[in-house]
Amino acid sequence: MTKTMTATETKSATKTKGYAATTVKAPLAPFEFERRAPRPHDVSIDIKFCGICHSDIHQARDEWGGSIFPMVPGHEITGVVSAVGDQVTKFKPGDKVAIGCYVDSCRTCEYCRAGLQQHCVKGAVYTYNSREYDGTPTLGGYSEKIVADESYILRVPDNLPLDAAAPLLCAGITLYSPLKHWQAGPGKKVAIIGLGGLGHMGVKFAHALGAEVTVLSQSLRKQADGKRLGADHFYALSDPSTFEKLKNHFNLIINTVSADMDWNQLLDLLKVDGSMVVVGLPEKNVPLSAQPLVAARRSIAGSQNGGIPETQEMLDFCGQHNIVSDIELISIDKVNQAYERVLKSDVRYRFVIDIATLNS
Ligand code: NAP
């Protein structure tokens, strides 16, 4: 049942169940912790669903260094508002809401003011594996409740189901943002490399924006899915003829792969003035030659999720076009098996945890 926050609730922290990795090598296991006592601008959310992003695995295994344990991963969160602080203006109990990759930022730097909170000069406070500005570690969405400032909460359109909408909060915005920034649309040939969580959202968005979409996958195993998701063409990167056929072909390539790949060979697939935008995060540095860039005035760039206004724009776009993620809904006790399947590219196309199973 929904209710407005009472005086006692505003003062007390709430016990919350979740799943955590307690150390770098440990499998995720049940874990209890406290959510902060809500402040006047805070919204308390009952989490209903949380997507499993490949970044959760990188961080739970400390592949980028500096991971904070115990870690409750999860930054593809959807749920329902249970209570609001007395200064909250945007949300009320019962609203369908979401939280993505971060829960705070400095709010005053040039990027925060421009709605690019992901590039906050002070460093955004990420939803997990990060610290609030007072030093408190943040804990993410593999849990039953979360408390966050209303400025970092998104509204989920009514027509979108909360389970399949959850991955929009990272996989969705991470592909929507570069597709918009590099102007994917009619007359543009766009390639998406890697048909995983991020990649399958890229295919849906590029198609909805009117671009001609090609998937470049390791094999042709996912070809039928690629076409169903909106791809016009599908090629295997394991087939050397792909690189001959598609030379100088694309205006835009979005590379979602974190495994080792030859970026120079991929750059040759761009037309003059084409761009390859990297969103996947390989562990090691990638060798890059000037030759393919110079030869055709090509660019290579990177892109990190998206700001709060653009994330809301993306959710509204999904509402208008009926776009959600293709998901495999799992109970939370299956999270470690799900990680293994993600590592084998064996997920169609995002695992989403049904948070209700924390209590079953
Ligand atoms: P994912 O679901 O595991 O998808 C990655 C895809 O890469 C796989 O489905 C597979 O597609 C392809 N792939 C896997 N191994 C490969 C290999 N050895 N060679 C070539 N391709 C391979 O992961 P995700 O959640 O989409 O995340 C992808 C990457 O983006 C991760 O590094 C993640 O940390 C990063 N990320 C970045 C941002 C950002 O803001 N920039 C946000 C979220 C995630 P095929 O089977 O089609 O080849």
Ligand code: ZN
């Ligand atoms: Zn993510």
Ligand code: ZN
């Ligand atoms: Zn800032």
